[in-house]
Amino acid sequence: MKQSILYVVGIGPGHPAGMTEEARRVIEDCEVIAGYPLYLSLLDTDLSRKTVIKTGMTGEEERCRRALQSAAEGKKTALVCSGDPGVYGMAGLVLAMQEEVPGVTVRVIPGVTAATAGAALLGAPLMHDFAVISLSDRLTPWEKIEKRLLLAAEADLVIVLYNPESKSRSGYLQKACSILLTVLPPDRPAATARNIGREGEEVWTGTVKELTNRGGDMFTTVYIGNSTTILKKGKMITRRGYPGEMRSREG
Amino acid sequence: MKQSILYVVGIGPGHPAGMTEEARRVIEDCEVIAGYPLYLSLLDTDLSRKTVIKTGMTGEEERCRRALQSAAEGKKTALVCSGDPGVYGMAGLVLAMQEEVPGVTVRVIPGVTAATAGAALLGAPLMHDFAVISLSDRLTPWEKIEKRLLLAAEADLVIVLYNPESKSRSGYLQKACSILLTVLPPDRPAATARNIGREGEEVWTGTVKELTNRGGDMFTTVYIGNSTTILKKGKMITRRGYPGEMRSREG
Numbered sequence: 001m002k003q004s005i006l007y008v009v010g011i012g013p014g015h016p017a018g019m020t021e022e023a024r025r026v027i028e029d030c031e032v033i034a035g036y037p038l039y040l041s042l043l044d045t046d047l048s049r050k051t052v053i054k055t056g057m058t059g060e061e062e063r064c065r066r067a068l069q070s071a072a073e074g075k076k077t078a079l080v081c082s083g084d085p086g087v088y089g090m091a092g093l094v095l096a097m098q099e100e101v102p103g104v105t106v107r108v109i110p111g112v113t114a115a116t117a118g119a120a121l122l123g124a125p126l127m128h129d130f131a132v133i134s135l136s137d138r139l140t141p142w143e144k145i146e147k148r149l150l151l152a153a154e155a156d157l158v159i160v161l162y163n164p165e166s167k168s169r170s171g172y173l174q175k176a177c178s179i180l181l182t183v184l185p186p187d188r189p190a191a192t193a194r195n196i197g198r199e200g201e202e203v204w205t206g207t208v209k210e211l212t213n214r215g216g217d218m219f220t221t222v223y224i225g226n227s228t229t230i231l232k233k234g235k236m237i238t239r240r241g242y243p244g245e246m247r248s249r250e251g
Numbered sequence: 252m253k254q255s256i257l258y259v260v261g262i263g264p265g266h267p268a269g270m271t272e273e274a275r276r277v278i279e280d281c282e283v284i285a286g287y288p289l290y291l292s293l294l295d296t297d298l299s300r301k302t303v304i305k306t307g308m309t310g311e312e313e314r315c316r317r318a319l320q321s322a323a324e325g326k327k328t329a330l331v332c333s334g335d336p337g338v339y340g341m342a343g344l345v346l347a348m349q350e351e352v353p354g355v356t357v358r359v360i361p362g363v364t365a366a367t368a369g370a371a372l373l374g375a376p377l378m379h380d381f382a383v384i385s386l387s388d389r390l391t392p393w394e395k396i397e398k399r400l401l402l403a404a405e406a407d408l409v410i411v412l413y414n415p416e417s418k419s420r421s422g423y424l425q426k427a428c429s430i431l432l433t434v435l436p437p438d439r440p441a442a443t444a445r446n447i448g449r450e451g452e453e454v455w456t457g458t459v460k461e462l463t464n465r466g467g468d469m470f471t472t473v474y475i476g477n478s479t480t481i482l483k484k485g486k487m488i489t490r491r492g493y494p495g496e497m498r499s500r501e502g
Contacts, residue, residue, distance in 0.1 A: 012271060020363060022268040086370040092378035095488050108371035110363045112271060119337040120359035127343035129399055131382040131408060139492025148380055148406045155402035156395070157382060237346050241390025
């Protein structure tokens with residue numbers, strides 16, 4: 001059997017220049033492109049000469065299956081994801097479904113994920129250890145999300161929240177802040193980055209207490225600082241370590 | 252005063268095609284390039300017509316200061332980092348030192364960080380919530396690192412370890428595994444990715460127990476799975492959520 005490859009490609013935060021050259025090369029090379037319509041619209045590649053597999057946000061399994069089948073038929077195929085396909089993206093689903101369509105090798109092409117793309121806009125909030133947590137309880141019990149928020153705050157990790165709210169999950173960011181505020185001081189720096197690298201890009205900085213009353217959506221990434229994070233001239237900056245503590249231990 | 256910009260640029264995991272187009276454009280546009288020599292050697296840009304500011308790994312502050320000064324003199328300047336400059340990179344240091352050199356605006360250009368570049372090689376270990384923790388205790392008390400490892404494991408987060416060992420910190424990965432094994436089962440999937448996107452690229456998959464006896468270095472990124480992570484045909488895959496638990500809760 002001919003060895004076929006399905007590329008699962010991350011296109012980065014949104015604007016075409018945020019894509020890696022490897023990602024662009026793969027997309028231009030492929031004759032079949034699968035992806036959520038919004039992400040396909042962010043590409044500046046001419047799709048008119050390619051076969052396009054579009055399915056809605058909830059048609060994820062269908063999209064992966066059709067992309068695998070297309071690759072199995074010997075067509076050069078790319079499944080496109082925003083950000084990095086390995087972070088809450090399609091890479092895992094494709095690999096899990098790979099056995100359904102024999103003879104296809106899956107290759108994941110990484111991209112810049114929202115956590116670091118938003119961090120670049122905000123300054124340097126992720127200079128030290130951090131946790132990335134999704135507030136979506138579609139596939140995860142809320143109790144588990146709650147526990148992770150608490151333990152991450154107790155561990156003094158910077159926290160990045162993906163999918164803070166959606167139309168059907170309004171108030172989730174507020175719930176998360178209430179939980180974090182049982183551990184963190186109300187004036188702990190917080191920030192959001194929205195529509196990163198796209199039209200309508202906006203950032204906000206403030207405190208966790210202020211964050212409580214801000215909504216969010218699926219295009220918002222949220223940042224909660226650790227004990228060394230400061231806001232300076234609108235930038236969110238986390239120290240690289242705890243040099244003060246180190247000195248006092250040595251002294 | 253003329254507004255000058257210092258670009259802090261992430262070049263991604265190593266190979267030039269892993270760089271974003273924005274990063275390449277900025278580096279090609281700049282007349283002065285600052286960076287750790289190893290990272291400069293990964294660029295395929297012709298540096299012979301540019302001024303190059305090289306300092307060793309320990310000359311980080313000096314490198315940032317000289318890059319800021321170069322920008323302040325009106326020269327288009329880029330400070331180059333491997334991976335993403337905002338993840339244990341130079342972005343925070345530059346922003347913290349910015350006041351020393353008035354009149355310079357800092358712009359961070361994100362890149363693909365080792366966590367997601369290595370994940371792409373391994374399959375899809377970061378499909379769900381994860382923590383990124385550095386084992387370097389150069390600027391962080393070891394007790395803090397230990398606490399983070401424990402809490403991240405208790406939170407059932409996938410764990411990514413940066414800087415697992417170095418010449419002066421041999422045995423640190425073993426220490427970290429011992430701590431994790433007080434919470435995690437010995438057969439929990441684990442993996443490493445080394446020299447990602449560079450000559451000598453290699454991946455390994457196994458269990459946390461097996462990981463205990465493997466060394467690491469500053470070019471190794473380590474992955475510890477969560478309770479849903481599996482190894483399948485050499486790939487490390489974390490489930491997108493806990494659909495089984497969701498069903499049983501609803502049923």
